[in-house]
Amino acid sequence: MTAKSRQVRTFDDRESGASLTELMIGLLVCVLVIGAALSMTVHQSRLRKADREVDLASRACRDNLEELRSVDFATIASMDGVGFDVPGPDGQPGGLTPIAGDTDGLVGEFSVVVDQTTGSATLYRVTATARWTGSVSNGSFSLTTLMGPRL
Amino acid sequence: MIVSLVCVPLLLGVISTTTKVADTVTVNDQSSENEQSLGVIVERLVKELRAGHRASFSTKAIADDVTAMRASAIGEWIPAVEATPRKNLRFTSAEGKISMNAVLATDTREYDYFLDAGESDNGMDDDGDGMIDEGTLILRRAGGPALTVARGVEAFEYEVDGRAIRLLIRIARRDEKGRIYRVSATPTIFVRNS
Numbered sequence: 001m002t003a004k005s006r007q008v009r010t011f012d013d014r015e016s017g018a019s020l021t022e023l024m025i026g027l028l029v030c031v032l033v034i035g036a037a038l039s040m041t042v043h044q045s046r047l048r049k050a051d052r053e054v055d056l057a058s059r060a061c062r063d064n065l066e067e068l069r070s071v072d073f074a075t076i077a078s079m080d081g082v083g084f085d086v087p088g089p090d091g092q093p094g095g096l097t098p099i100a101g102d103t104d105g106l107v108g109e110f111s112v113v114v115d116q117t118t119g120s121a122t123l124y125r126v127t128a129t130a131r132w133t134g135s136v137s138n139g140s141f142s143l144t145t146l147m148g149p150r151l
Numbered sequence: 152m153i154v155s156l157v158c159v160p161l162l163l164g165v166i167s168t169t170t171k172v173a174d175t176v177t178v179n180d181q182s183s184e185n186e187q188s189l190g191v192i193v194e195r196l197v198k199e200l201r202a203g204h205r206a207s208f209s210t211k212a213i214a215d216d217v218t219a220m221r222a223s224a225i226g227e228w229i230p231a232v233e234a235t236p237r238k239n240l241r242f243t244s245a246e247g248k249i250s251m252n253a254v255l256a257t258d259t260r261e262y263d264y265f266l267d268a269g270e271s272d273n274g275m276d277d278d279g280d281g282m283i284d285e286g287t288l289i290l291r292r293a294g295g296p297a298l299t300v301a302r303g304v305e306a307f308e309y310e311v312d313g314r315a316i317r318l319l320i321r322i323a324r325r326d327e328k329g330r331i332y333r334v335s336a337t338p339t340i341f342v343r344n345s
Contacts, residue, residue, distance in 0.1 A: 023157060030161060034168050041172045048179050055186070059336065069341035070315035089186075091319070091337045 057130035060086040084108035096132035258293035
């Protein structure tokens, strides 16, 4: 009787606790969950950076078009191909990195073409474009407006 | 024993990773919120200033204005002074109710920047909260009560150059761990109405 009891107790002890197989499965599940969480965080951070880059580019394009409105109208045609910088979030120069092969090293560039001419008046189509090497991929942003003689 | 050896490092790894992930999410959230706040303020100012009347721009006189005889006393509203950074601006804009009508004007709008108690305009963190020269940007319509536009403003100034106005706005936020989130904008606006 004593020997039988000992056998049963021994059997129960072997069944209690976690086996190495269960532990490994648990470990695998944990690694997968942590991996997914890390991947999601890294992806979120990259998207935030990409959003910020587009935001900086759009602000720079808009500001430079506004600056262009305040220069002498006669000089607007000569601004075709002229570059401009995209400041960083704290206003520091060089907020974005130019793409490889950019000759002037400036992210932004104006394009000025004649849209309409009536008599002595000319209406220009002005585009401010920013192209940069982004944190995710190369980025590009353009704003186009019309500019005519001002009163 | 084997189970403990495997589980304890694993648990520590889980805790460390979870903390880092939560921290990164908080940083992203706080800085995005800060950028969004600045974006709202900038959009509002740009919209109002673009339709502004350049001739209506005025600023509060400082000591230099009194010396240069542009004003009789400090704090008096005088026409905007070109190419010198200022911290307060009063102007009217085209009302915009009737399209193309630049004559009908809005009430005056006054944007003014006041330093918080314990801060002085010296580029330093005087009150030890991590933010530098922070203050409040307020708006008064037609000389009415002050409406708070933004708190935690570290810089608000502008420069007038002909019909262009260049703004500098920087706002900062401090989270519960004492981290400071700063973001600034330097929009240029060509004022559409002389």
